[in-house]
Amino acid sequence: MNQSAFDFDEPVDRRGTWSARWEKHAGRDVIPLWVADTDYRAPPAVLHALAARVAHGVFGYSVVPEELCGLIVERLARLYGWRVSPDWIVFLPGVVPGLHLAARHLAGPQEHVLLPHPIYGHFRKAVQLAPRAAGEMPLVLERGRWVFDEDALGAAVRPESRLLLLCNPQNPGGTIFTRAELARLVQFAERHDLIVCSDEIHCDLLLDAGKPHVPIASLSPEVSRRTVTLMSPNKTFNIAGAGCAFAVIENAQLRRRFSVDLHYTVHDASLFGYAAAVAAYRGGDEWLAAQLDYLCGNRDLVEQAVARLPGLSMAHVEATYLAWIDASALHLADAHAHFLAHGLALSPGSDFSAPQFVRLNFGTQRALLREALVRLETAISTSAG
Ligand SMILES: Cc1ncc(COP(=O)(O)O)c(C=O)c1O
Numbered sequence: 093m094n095q096s097a098f099d100f101d102e103p104v105d106r107r108g109t110w111s112a113r114w115e116k117h118a119g120r121d122v123i124p125l126w127v128a129d130t131d132y133r134a135p136p137a138v139l140h141a142l143a144a145r146v147a148h149g150v151f152g153y154s155v156v157p158e159e160l161c162g163l164i165v166e167r168l169a170r171l172y173g174w175r176v177s178p179d180w181i182v183f184l185p186g187v188v189p190g191l192h193l194a195a196r197h198l199a200g201p202q203e204h205v206l207l208p209h210p211i212y213g214h215f216r217k218a219v220q221l222a223p224r225a226a227g228e229m230p231l232v233l234e235r236g237r238w239v240f241d242e243d244a245l246g247a248a249v250r251p252e253s254r255l256l257l258l259c260n261p262q263n264p265g266g267t268i269f270t271r272a273e274l275a276r277l278v279q280f281a282e283r284h285d286l287i288v289c290s291d292e293i294h295c296d297l298l299l300d301a302g303k304p305h306v307p308i309a310s311l312s313p314e315v316s317r318r319t320v321t322l323m324s325p326n327k328t329f330n331i332a333g334a335g336c337a338f339a340v341i342e343n344a345q346l347r348r349r350f351s352v353d354l355h356y357t358v359h360d361a362s363l364f365g366y367a368a369a370v371a372a373y374r375g376g377d378e379w380l381a382a383q384l385d386y387l388c389g390n391r392d393l394v395e396q397a398v399a400r401l402p403g404l405s406m407a408h409v410e411a412t413y414l415a416w417i418d419a420s421a422l423h424l425a426d427a428h429a430h431f432l433a434h435g436l437a438l439s440p441g442s443d444f445s446a447p448q449f450v451r452l453n454f455g456t457q458r459a460l461l462r463e464a465l466v467r468l469e470t471a472i473s474t475s476a477g
Contacts, residue, residue, distance in 0.1 A: 097382075098135075098378075098379050098382040098383070100132055100382070100383065100386040100457065100458075101457055101458055101459065102133075102457070103457055103459070103460075104131055104132070104133060104457075106131060111129075112127050112129075113126060113127045113129060113453075116437065117437050121435050122432065122435050122436070122437050123435060123436055123437065123460060123463060123464045123467065124437040125436065125437065125438055125452050125453045125454070125456065125461075125464055126437050126438055126439040126451070126453060127439070127453070128263070128327065128412075128413070128414060128453055128455075129327070129330055129332050129333075129455070130330045130383075130413060130453075130455030130456065131455065131456040131457060131460070132330055132383065132455070133330075134329050134330050134331050134368065134372070134376075135329055135371075135372060135375065135376040135379035135380070136379070137371045137372065137374065137375030137376050137379070138329060138331060138368045138371045138372050138376060140371070141367050141368065141370065141371030142334070142364060142367055142368060142371075144367075145363065145364065145367045151363055154360070154363045154366060156183050156360075156361075156366070157366050157370055158178075159370055159374075160183075160366060160369055160370050160373070161178040161181055162178070163370065163373040163374060164176075164178075164181060164323075164338065164373065165177070165178055165181075167373055168307070168310075168340070171305075172304075172305065172306065172307050172310050173310065174307050174309070174310035176340050176342070177342075180340050180341055180342050180347070181338050181339070181340055182338060182339040182340075182341060182347060182350065182351050182354065183336070183337070183338050183360065183361050183366075184322075184336075184337045184338060184339060184354075184358065184361065185335045185336070185337065185358070185359055185360065185361045185362065185365065186324065186326065186332070186335050186337050187291055187293045187322045187323075187324050187326070187337045188214045189337075189358045190289075190291075190320075190322040190337060190339050190350075191214050191215060191218040191257070191289070191291060191322070192214070192217075192218045192221065192222070193350050193351075193353060193358065194218070194255065194257070194289040194320055194322075194350065195218035195219045195221070195222040195224055195255070195257075196218075196222045196353075197349045197350055197352060197353075198254070198255050198287050198289065198320065198346065198349060198350060199222070199224050199254040199255040199287075200254065201224070202252060203224065203225075203252050203253070203254035203255070204224065204225045204226065204227060204250050204252045204253040204254060205219045205222075205224045205225070205226045205227075205253070205254070205255045205256075205257060206226070206227050206228075206229050206248055206249065206253055206255070206256045206257065206286070207219065207226055207227075207228060207229065207256075207257045208228070208229050208230075208231055208240070208257070208258065208259055208262070209228035209229065209230050209231065209445055209446075210231065210264055210265070210416075210441070210444040210445055210446040210449070211257075211259060211263075211264075211444060211445070212259060212263045212264070212291070212444065213443045213444060215257050215259065215291075216445065218257075219257075224255075225252075227248040227249070227250065227253070228248060229241075229244065229245055229248050229256075230244050231262065231265060231267075233407060236407055236408055237267050237407060237408070237410070238262060238265030238266070238267045238407055238416070239267060239269070239273060240273070240277065242276060242280075245280050249280075249284050249286075253284055253286060254286060254287060255286060255287045255288075255289060256277075256280075256281050256286045256287070256288050256289070257289050257291070258277070258288060258289070258290040258291065258308060259290075259291045259294075260274070260290055260291070260292055260295075260305070260308065261292075261294040261295065261297070261298075261305065261410065261411035261412055262412075263294060263412055263414060264412075264414055264416035264444050264446075264449070264451050265407060265416050266299075266407065266408075266409035266410050266411055266412045266414060266415075266416065267407075267410055267411070268298060268300075268303045268304075268305055268410045268411045269306070270303075270306070271306045271311070274306055274308050274311060275311060277308070278308065278311055278312070278315045281315070281318065282314065282315070282318075286318070287318050287319070287320070287346065288308060288309075288315065288318055288319040288320070289319070289320045289322065290307070290308045290309065290319060290320070290321050290322065291322045292305070292307060292321055292322060292323050293322065293323060293324050293326065293327050293337070294327060294411055294412045295307070295323060295411075296325075296327075296328035296380060297327060297328060297384070297387070297411050297412050297413060298384065298410070298411050299384060299387060299388050299391055299409060299410060299411055300410050300411075303410055303411075305411070307321055307340075308321070309321045309340065309342070316342045316343075317342055317343045318343065318346075319341075319342075320339050320340075320341050320346060320350055321339065321340040321341075322337065322338075322339050323337065323338060323339075323340065324336065324337035324338065325368070325369045325372045325373060325376075328372070328376075328380060329368070329372040329376050329379075329380070330455075331365070331368040331369070331372065334362060334364040334365045334367075334368040335361060335362055335364075335365040336361040336362070336365030336366055336368065336369040337361070386458075387413050387454070387455065389458065390413070390454040390455070390456075390458060390461055391409050391413070391415070391454060393454075393458070393461060393462070393465065394406075394409075394415045394452060394454050394461070394465065395408065395409070395415070397465040397468060397469070398415070398417060400469075401468065401469060401472045402421075402472065403419065403421040403422040403472060403475065404417055404418065404419055404421070404422070404468075404472065405417070405418045405421070406418060413453060413454050413455035414451050414452070414453055414454070415451065415452040415454060416449060416451055417438075417449060417450050417451070417452060418448065418449055419441075419448060419449060419450055420448035420449075422472070422475050424475060426440075426447075427440075427441065427447075427448065427449070427450050428440035428441070428442070428450055430471060430475060431450060431467075431468065431471050433471075434467050434468075434470055434471035434474070435467050436464055436467045436468060436471065438450040438451060438452050438453075439451035439452075439453070452464075452468075
């Protein structure tokens with residue numbers, strides 16, 4: 093099958109399908125480019141596998157498919173040269189529960205957690221609900237990329253710091269951290285004896301040739317033993333509604349602590365999540381390559397539009413389908429509300445603790461994206477008036 097066999101331009105009407113993204117503004121003339129799923133049908137391999145499960149007709153309790161463990165082990169070795177053992181894998185219904193489990197079980201009540209800023213909202217929510225004290229590791233724009241301010245790391249860490257949460261690729265900001273950047277972060281974690289929990293859910297959504305994803309745990313046997321890596325096919329293959337994710341944890345003691353709630357307050361992944369994950373990892377990679385090609389085109393359109401518009405700026409998006417747009421030069425009281433009033437629902441920067449920003453999800457059909465960019469332009473022209 094060649095790439096043209098997948099038509100990402102084909103409109104898919106998601107209204108009335110319980111889509112979180114599309115229901116929020118249902119019945120209004122609003123283009124919803126906020127929560128991070130895409131408007132594309134999942135790969136044909138996934139659709140066939142799910143149809144086969146439905147045809148079977150029995151949806152009882154399930155066990156982890158052994159085949160899925162094998163596919164993950166093979167995939168991590170093939171893509172990253174990272175050799176993991178099947179018994180290091182802990183399945184979850186999503187990456188978000190993994191963040192919450194890490195905050196609750198890998199740092200004690202008196203211990204302290206370090207988290208990036210700005211960051212996907214559940215990082216902060218996880219430490220708030222645990223509850224654990226937290227400090228921020230600020231990201232700064234350096235040569236057009238959002239990277240850690242390494243000089244600020246020392247000021248963020250405390251004697252009671254125990255856990256460092258990382259998001260790689262970064263949401264928001266779209267950075268793929270390089271091997272050298274990760275190695276310096278590892279040195280910092282080792283120096284302060286921190287456990288690392290690395291959310292790598294966006295690791296397949298790489299938009300620039302020559303910028304590979306490096307799982308932080310793959311850097312050395314030492315860092316592997318202090319790391320919990322969270323991954324999932326949910327974003328890559330647009331199957332979050334089926335739901336399947338996993339943690340890779342070499343250290344058996346960390347694995348036991350992390351997993352204490354599993355099957356109890358945290359449910360297993362669903363049968364449909366397992367079926368979709370097996371099919372995606374077994375037969376979804378050509379579709380994924382075509383999707384990345386399409387997303388690059390969308391990313392370029394967004395970057396060109398933002399570069400033309402006064403008062404907006406953004407860094408080049410290396411990974412994810414999310415544009416992190418700085419609207420601070422517009423001096424709007426509420427940037428999100430302003431764009432919404434012009435028929436464009438973006439994620440408010442306040443969800444990431446950066447209220448002067450908005451995040452635009454460009455994982456949609458190009459025709460709709462073009463319409464959204466026209467609305468963005470109109471919103472900018474009225475803000476100047
Ligand atoms: C960094 C990050 N982690 C986790 C999630 C959600 O993961 P899941 O749907 O598997 O719980 C998202 C979704 O936007 C995300 O961006």
